[in-house]
Amino acid sequence: MKIGQHSHALEMLQDEVGGLMATGDYLCSEIIQEKDGSTMLAIVIEQQKDQTLEKARFEKSRSETWPLQDEVWAYQLSVGLRSVVSTLRKMHSQGWVHQDVKPKNIMIPDDPDEASLTHLIDFGTARRDGAVRTAHSDTIMGTLGYILPETHGCLDVDLRIRDYWAAMVSVAYAARLIKMGKLDIHETSFELMDGTFFVTDDLLNKKSRDAFFKKNEIGGPHRGFLQWLYDFIQPNMSMSARQVFWQGNGITEFKTLSVRKKQGSEMIQTEMSDLFFNDDKFVAELEGHIRGLAEQAGIEIPDGMIESFQEFPAEAQAIEKL
Secondary structure, X not given: OEEOOOHHHHHHHHHHHHHHHHHOOOOEEEEEEXXXXXXXXXXXXXXXXXXXXXXXXXXXXXXXXXXXXXXXXXXXXXXXXXXXXXXXXXXXXXXXXXXXXXXXXXXXXXXXXXXXXXXXXXXXXXXXOOOEOOOOOOOOOXXXXXXXXXXXXXXXXXXXXXXXXXXXXXXXXXXXXXXXXXXXXXXXXXXXXXXXXXXXXXXXXXXXXXXXXXXXXXXXHHHHHHHHHHHHHOOOOOHHHHHHHHHHOOOEEEEEEEEEEEEOOEEEEEEEEEEEEOHHHHHHHHHHHHHHHHHHHOOOOOOOHHHHOOOOOOOOOHHHHO
């Protein structure tokens, strides 16, 4: 990559490379100074030969078992999600937010035993403004349909939730648990905020929920995982109702944290009190689903797989993750 004199292009390049390097998901890098005074950044990454989650969803829909009912596919998705979350946590801990998590930017192996090698790609919209909103911004990055509803009104304080939301929507979509409504640049943001964009059964109502899982012959850990996805997204809830649900169920919690804030080109520390995403609870629940799904599908989890995802020391404080 040759760094020239175009400031906007340079800024975009720095963000994309910086976001990637924050994940540690590259082989090596080197700065090269050329004779004319220009600078070259050489970065080597592994070539991805897996298919995107978008394509995998399409291929699974052509198989004998419908994706929604496929226990092995649910296991693959849960492990793939954990791998994506591992990448996001590393980014967030350094003040980066990906901002464009979606099925087309997730590479997932076809072999269930290699699901832990799932990769998040395309860091072109990544920004290092801190993982917590400290200033108003009218700039909205991402792909319509996967953007957190709060983002449209600049109401998201903990910016990490943007990436978690998009990852959960991607997995629910790949599992065929939800369908996308009609994408319209003027209407979709409002439909997301009032809970009318996603097309799905009502799994909040017990009678409807029981009928749905019975009709699709889904039970045990598989049912629990799909319900967990649904409960996070709450596709039929308005944004304000979901925020109350999240707080009531510990998905978010009120905290006062010392967070990183961008000031000029520097990152400084400042205190902020608000609702923050409980990512430790999220990860613990996800890993529980992985174990349950593996047992139900008769899959032996590779030795050390879950342990390999641990991004922080057990004693790490919240400040180290923001």
